[in-house]
Amino acid sequence: MGDTSFTPGPLVVVEDNSWPWLIRIQDASGIDVLTDRRAAWDGKWKSLDDLRELRGVHNADRVLWKAALDRQMADAHLRAAAPDLYEALVAILADCGDTGVDGYVENSLYHTEVEAARAALAKARGEA
Numbered sequence: 815m816g817d818t819s820f821t822p823g824p825l826v827v828v829e830d831n832s833w834p835w836l837i838r839i840q841d842a843s844g845i846d847v848l849t850d851r852r853a854a855w856d857g858k859w860k861s862l863d864d865l866r867e868l869r870g871v872h873n874a875d876r877v878l879w880k881a882a883l884d885r886q887m888a889d890a891h892l893r894a895a896a897p898d899l900y901e902a903l904v905a906i907l908a909d910c911g912d913t914g915v916d917g918y919v920e921n922s923l924y925h926t927e928v929e930a931a932r933a934a935l936a937k938a939r940g941e942a
Contacts, residue, residue: 820938821847823897827890831862837890848893853882900938903931 825847830836835855839848852865859865865883868876910928936942 821897823894823901825894825897827887827894829862833857833859835859835862835865837886839890839894848890850886850890853886854879896938900935903935907931907935 821841824842825839828838828840830838835852837850837852838846841847855865856870858870864870868879868883871879907928910924933942
């Protein structure tokens with residue numbers, strides 16, 4: 815990944831199929847890079863399907879629990895995709911003729927997008 819020090823990809827999201835229902839982000843060797851407890855859980859669940867379907871959860875709570883679980887899974891997948899997204903942005907900027915100097919972009923049609931990509935990469939490197 816060149817000038818970065820974060821965990822290289824590929825990363826994958828793995829869900830525990832039993833208590834404590836963890837969400838894991840693992841590297842290609844199967845080593846946990848990040849482990850997160852579920853945002854909502856119930857000790858009565860016997861399977862991952864029980865969890866996903868929120869079996870036994872009162873109807874009044876289902877919407878909130880479902881939103882929390884969905885957001886947590888979406889966040890996990892975004893985190894797992896981060897190294898790939900970083901590399902894609904680097905490649906796109908290189909292909910656009912971005913020199914990174916004084917805002918020069920060979921194809922000025924994409925100036926706004928190139929600036930957004932530069933900002934995202936700076937944020938990923940902790941520079942912004």
